[in-house]
Amino acid sequence: MQNLTTKLLAAAALVAVAGCAKKAPEQLPPPPPTETTPAPETSQPTGPVGSTVVPGSKEDFLQQVGSDRVLFATDQYDLSGEARATLDSQAAWLAKxxxxxxxxxxxxxxxxxxxxxxxxxxxxxxxxxxYLATKIDAGRISTVSYGKERPEVAGSDEGAWAQNRRAVTVVITGM
Known part of the structure; x- marks a missing residue:
């Protein structure tokens, strides 16, 4: 009798669980966007006529700003005059x-x-x-250190080392 009761309880549990199963949706939601919507354009198109560069994009940043990187001396993190000029150019673009x-x-x-x-x-x-936070909202800027893990130039000489001592500004396109 106990065996029959156990089987009936197991069958009832299976029926209850099967009734709770969700049906697969007929249509899946769209994937998340891969790029943020660029800010409204505040000036004329930045690229040449017929250009496909979207204002406010990574490509626009690289095209309009003199450089996306500043370089440093050995074991230093102080900004040179040239680095400040590059960051001023970046800040002007970011202000737009x-x-x-x-x-x-x-x-x-x-x-x-x-x-x-x-x-x-x-x-x-x-x-x-x-430096940039003196010109734009600091909440828009995050930092990450890669140390020596991502060299720009391979090599073990002063030329390679000089290009690897850097800070690179990257426009975020995905949220």
Missing amino acids: YPNVRITIEGHADERGTREYNLALGDRRANSAKN
């Missing part, structure tokens, strides 16, 4: 597009320990961020 967010990546050359270079990359990224 107040909805655009950026990440500043800090990098170091291959010399030194991983921990030292991560800390140095962080100081470089924050140096650029702090």
Whole structure:
């Protein structure tokens, strides 16, 4: 008798669970957007006539700003005059597009320990961020340090090291 009761309870449980199963939706929702909507255009188109560069995009930033990176001396994170001029150009572009967010990546050359270079990359990224934050809302800027993990140029000479000691401004296109 107990065996029959157990089987009946198990059958009742299966029926109850089967009744609760959800049906698959007929149509899946669209995937999340891959790019943020650019801010409304506040000036004339930035590219040449017929250009497909969207104002407020990564491509527009790279086209309009002199450079997306500033370079540093060995073991330094202070901004040079040239670095400040580059960041001024970036700030002017960012002021045109107040909805655009950026990440500043800090990098170091291959010399030194991983921990030292991560800390140095962080100081470089924050140096650029702090300068830009005097000109635009700091809430639009995030930082990340890659230390020596993502060299721009391969090589173990001063030419390669000089290009790897940098802070790079990256326009964020996905949320």
